[in-house]
Amino acid sequence: MTAEALVNGALLGGLYALVALGLSLVFGIMRVVNLAHGIIVIAGAYFAIVITRQVPVDPLLTFLVVGPAIFLIAALTQRLLLQRLIGQSLEAPLVATFGLLLVGQGLFTYVFGTSPLSMSAPWAQNSISVFGMSILTVNMVAFALAVAVIIATQLVLTRTRFGAALRASASDPETASTLGVNINKMHALTFGIAASIAALAGIVYGTGLSVNPNDALPMLVLGFTVVVMGGVGNVPGTLVGGVLVGVVAAAVGGLIGPVYSPIAVNVLLLILLLVRPRGLFVRTTPRKPKTPAVTPNAATPAEVAA
Amino acid sequence: MIGSPKRIASGIAVWLVILGVLLYLPGHIGRGPQEILLNLLIWIGLAQAWNIIGGVGGQLSLGHSVFVGAGGYTLAMMMIKGGLSWPLAVIGGGLLSALLAWFLALPLLRLSGVYFTIGTSAVAIIALGWMVTWDWTGEARGLNIPLDALPSKTLKFQLIAFLAVLCCVVTYLILHSSFGLRLMAVRDDEGAASALGVSPRGVKAKAFIVSAFLTGLMGSTIAINQASIEPYSMFNLRWTVTALVMVIVGGLGTVWGPVIGAFIIYYLVDRSLQDQPVIQALLSGVLIILVISVAPDGVVGLARSAWAKVRAMRDASDGDPQEPLTPGVVAHA
Numbered sequence: 001m002t003a004e005a006l007v008n009g010a011l012l013g014g015l016y017a018l019v020a021l022g023l024s025l026v027f028g029i030m031r032v033v034n035l036a037h038g039i040i041v042i043a044g045a046y047f048a049i050v051i052t053r054q055v056p057v058d059p060l061l062t063f064l065v066v067g068p069a070i071f072l073i074a075a076l077t078q079r080l081l082l083q084r085l086i087g088q089s090l091e092a093p094l095v096a097t098f099g100l101l102l103v104g105q106g107l108f109t110y111v112f113g114t115s116p117l118s119m120s121a122p123w124a125q126n127s128i129s130v131f132g133m134s135i136l137t138v139n140m141v142a143f144a145l146a147v148a149v150i151i152a153t154q155l156v157l158t159r160t161r162f163g164a165a166l167r168a169s170a171s172d173p174e175t176a177s178t179l180g181v182n183i184n185k186m187h188a189l190t191f192g193i194a195a196s197i198a199a200l201a202g203i204v205y206g207t208g209l210s211v212n213p214n215d216a217l218p219m220l221v222l223g224f225t226v227v228v229m230g231g232v233g234n235v236p237g238t239l240v241g242g243v244l245v246g247v248v249a250a251a252v253g254g255l256i257g258p259v260y261s262p263i264a265v266n267v268l269l270l271i272l273l274l275v276r277p278r279g280l281f282v283r284t285t286p287r288k289p290k291t292p293a294v295t296p297n298a299a300t301p302a303e304v305a306a
Numbered sequence: 307m308i309g310s311p312k313r314i315a316s317g318i319a320v321w322l323v324i325l326g327v328l329l330y331l332p333g334h335i336g337r338g339p340q341e342i343l344l345n346l347l348i349w350i351g352l353a354q355a356w357n358i359i360g361g362v363g364g365q366l367s368l369g370h371s372v373f374v375g376a377g378g379y380t381l382a383m384m385m386i387k388g389g390l391s392w393p394l395a396v397i398g399g400g401l402l403s404a405l406l407a408w409f410l411a412l413p414l415l416r417l418s419g420v421y422f423t424i425g426t427s428a429v430a431i432i433a434l435g436w437m438v439t440w441d442w443t444g445e446a447r448g449l450n451i452p453l454d455a456l457p458s459k460t461l462k463f464q465l466i467a468f469l470a471v472l473c474c475v476v477t478y479l480i481l482h483s484s485f486g487l488r489l490m491a492v493r494d495d496e497g498a499a500s501a502l503g504v505s506p507r508g509v510k511a512k513a514f515i516v517s518a519f520l521t522g523l524m525g526s527t528i529a530i531n532q533a534s535i536e537p538y539s540m541f542n543l544r545w546t547v548t549a550l551v552m553v554i555v556g557g558l559g560t561v562w563g564p565v566i567g568a569f570i571i572y573y574l575v576d577r578s579l580q581d582q583p584v585i586q587a588l589l590s591g592v593l594i595i596l597v598i599s600v601a602p603d604g605v606v607g608l609a610r611s612a613w614a615k616v617r618a619m620r621d622a623s624d625g626d627p628q629e630p631l632t633p634g635v636v637a638h639a
Contacts, residue, residue, distance in 0.1 A: 033420040
């Protein structure tokens with residue numbers, strides 16, 4: 001195994017962070033784990049594939065259409081279906097999002113079949129030489145996009161009124177709503193934004209790698225591993241988690257064999273749940289809280305330490 | 307609720323009668339119906355076993371395919387490499403699955419149910435990925451159980467009927483025991499239950515282990531039924547997904563829910579869409595979304611509330627027509 005493989009793995013980890021970010025936002029703000037998250041990533045890729053088949057544009061540009069479309073579908077789904085189920089029982093949102101996963105999987109299998117599909121872009125197959133290492137451009141694009149989206153998300157959450165309202169609706173929905181925050185609207189927006197970030201991840205995924213409908217569950221577990229590693233709702237932590245997962249996958253793939261790197265990611269999740277269930281960056285071990293979710297207010301390391 | 311010993315005995319008696327009828331059936335019904343009933347019984351057993359942790363315990367497991375596969379492979383390995391007889395191998399399959407669940411409960415049940423759900427699907431992905439490459443168990447080619455060591459068709463049917471009923475009886479007993487009460491208390495309000503001295507992790511782990519044991523037993527009978535097994539079918543996530551859909555449609559956390567759900571999904575839906583697996587999956591998704599948002603207690607819940615309404619109406623019509631005193635009535639008098 002070479003440093004080159006590790007660096008490529010770390011950069012690809014940016015893509016994993018992008019997959020995980022929406023999951024982390026929804027979990028952190030709405031206290032719901034969206035089991036359909038993986039299929040949204042895949043939906044983003046398929047939407048982009050459909051567009052690039054019709055119009056010869058760069059796959060990344062399709063986000064201008066795919067992003068808003070997925071945002072609308074997700075926000076409407078949240079408004080019409082999930083909102084009523086949250087708080088009804090613990091299982092209800094899980095069952096409903098699992099149902100959405102099955103529906104999405106069924107639809108995409110029906111339309112596209114189960115063989116992996118991908119898009120081509122002029123830059124995707126190139127590689128650049130850095131310090132004598134050959135780095136795939138697609139990995140660099142993925143990493144740059146992840147950094148940009150994560151910084152933007154963090155700034156919105158911490159520096160804007162909208163972000164403050166989001167954080168308020170996460171940490172104390174009742175007080176927030178008495179102060180004029182429309183919780184339902186916040187949740188629909190969160191769900192929509194999370195889904196369009198997932199769709200962006202899907203577009204990159206479909207360009208650099210390939211997608212098929214059966215990847216939805218492994219994709220969800222991958223995202224969840226990153227979320228657990230970085231800490232739920234911890235936006236910068238997502239990037240660190242993604243990079244670490246990328247490095248582990250690359251290391252196992254290089255040392256043992258590429259077949260074992262997906263297994264390694266899943267084993268990593270189990271080990272994390274056993275030793276650091278609240279993420280790598282929670283320094284103190286607090287008294288067992290009722291909900292494991294750390295709210296996004298705890299986004300900065302200083303706040304986490306407090 | 308905890309029933310009186312007399313009530314529990316009569317509840318179990320119902321299942322024993324059903325078992326008696328099922329044991330009598332082979333040879334007295336046609337081959338086709340027997341085959342269908344056999345598959346239905348396998349699904350009832352699987353759905354019921356999943357129901358113990360997923361319904362009664364409220365922990366949605368996506369990893370039960372691991373126990374189906376572990377049960378089936380343990381049986382096959384014990385019979386092929388160990389030369390053991392099938393009854394021992396069936397029990398071995400159950401025990402190994404239970405052991406696996408005990409081990410898995412350590413990381414999976416540390417946090418809330420969501421972690422369990424995703425953790426179990428991680429385990430399912432690991433297991434399939436591992437089994438495909440493990441040469442000791444025949445990699446992707448799988449294993450062939452010698453046919454002469456397997457039970458006869460009649461005995462196989464009776465074994466599966468016995469195990470399916472066993473799953474139902476175990477669920478019934480759990481629902482009417484203090485353990486079941488603790489489990490449901492943890493499901494409904496973990497904080498309150500642990501404040502009253504119940505260990506949430508402990509009861510959930512026990513339910514998971516029992517559920518895995520029964521799923522392992524069913525998995526070994528699936529291997530007996532198929533005679534040749536390979537990882538992609540034995541460790542397929544569809545086992546879990548179908549069982550989950552059955553339980554939700556029938557009614558989470560009830561004894562009859564999984565039975566009715568298995569009948570609806572296997573007999574009415576899947577068999578009529580046999581050549582349309584994609585539509586099957588799609589329909590399953592739509593069904594569970596509909597059920598959880600319109601009738602979260604499933605068919606059993608609907609039947610119960612309908613029955614309660616009928617009773618209320620009957621009481622109102624043939625009971626004493628005593629009008630409640632309303633201000634108007636008082637004023638008239």
